[in-house]
Amino acid sequence: MDPSHAHLLGPAEIRELASRIHVTPTKKLGQNFVHDPNTVRMILAAAELRPEDHVVEVGPGLGSLTLGLLETVQQVTAVEIDPRLAELLPDTVAKRAPGLQERLSLIHKDALTIRAEDIQAPTALVANLPYNVSVPVLLHMLKLFPSIRRVLVMVQSEVADRLAAEPGSKIYGVPSVKAGFYGEVRRAGSIGKNVFWPAPKIESGLVRIDCFDQPDAPWPRDAQLRSTLFSLVDAAFAQRRKTLRSALKGHFGSAALAEEALRSAGIDPAARGETLATADYVRLAQEVSDEQ
Structure with a gap:
């Protein structure tokens, strides 16, 4: 296996990993696992990451996106609330990306309880966010880490629309304004139901935020x-x-x-x-x- 590349997860691997640790995806934790490598590649392309980036991934799950991130950037910090998934992830990386293990840091914690000192100067947030807490998690991370310059998150399609909405539209609201405080927000793609296990009842969307660079930002982020x-x-x-x-x-x-x-x-x-x-x-x- 090429030490600089990771073998991404497909449907069979996702089910095998979940079965191994007796995980049944739960709605409470917003767990829908991506099992399509092309979707992972699409997310990475939309994020336009730099090799030197330090990416925070919230909710890595079984590691589908994590593996793709590890072969793209120098450092990935994964934040996972489920103890079984947190325990399994390093083993998955060791087997499917053995040359890239040192790039991964893992925090077993609820993302909403993360503190600034928990993660050292991340430059990007790239994640398939748990849909039930996607906006609070997004705003929490942006608040804690002014070092973040790029956000690329997958959220429920209607939440993606709201985040990227323009003033005057019916869906423009609190998330639109608050996300806009940090940078330029836009829709960056749509994701169908069938790339997930289990398939959710709703469509998903990608949201990209290009965070304002200080000191050239239109306003201070104090x-x-x-x-x-x-x-x-x-x-x-x-x-x-x-x-x-x-x-x-x-x-x-x-x-x-x-x-x-x-x-x-x-x-x-x-x-x-x-x-x-x-x-x-x-x-x-x-x-x-x-x-x-």
């Missing part, structure tokens, strides 16, 4: 601005049909104060939250921060 921005976004979309003047009155203390802040930021108080781009919310958040 904690204070993010916190102010995210609370404004949550308030604006909590009452989606209301004008911003009305929806944000609780946040500012009164409708009059909300209107004053909106006008100072160059935003029409009669507009609705779904019409504002991330840059508009950033401007409002900066206005709020300047007054504090």
Whole structure:
């Protein structure tokens, strides 16, 4: 076997590995295992990774994508919550990519409990995210690791649409704005049901985020601005049909104060939250921060 290459997993291998450790995929953990090597190659191509990248993979499962990542980049940190899968992964890598074992680090943990000190300066997040927690995990990783420059994640198709939605559309909302705080977000492909075991009932989509490079970003990605921005976004979309003047009155203390802040930021108080781009919310958040 070529030490610089990995033998990717097919349907038979996926079932054999799952059977070996008595794993039945669970909906609770959002487990649907990719068994199609071409899909793995498609994900890697869409991610456009560099050899020197340090990739975080959340939910490696049986290792389908992990093997492809290991032959593409110098370092992969896999975060797996299921103890059986976490125990099996190093063995799978040893057998199917024996020359690449040193590139893998494994963390047996819930991704939502990962702390900044757990992973050293990752530059990319590439994962088939568990669908039931995909957006919280995505935002948690982006918050913790400003070193991430590229995101390529597989999520439920409608979640992919929401993340990449444009202002003014019916599906534009909180995930769209919050993801847009970190970089340029776009759909990067669609994935059918039949490349998974078990086949999910829903289609999947790829989302790519090209994170803003500091110091050339359109706004700083500091904690204070993010916190102010995210609370404004949550308030604006909590009452989606209301004008911003009305929806944000609780946040500012009164409708009059909300209107004053909106006008100072160059935003029409009669507009609705779904019409504002991330840059508009950033401007409002900066206005709020300047007054504090």
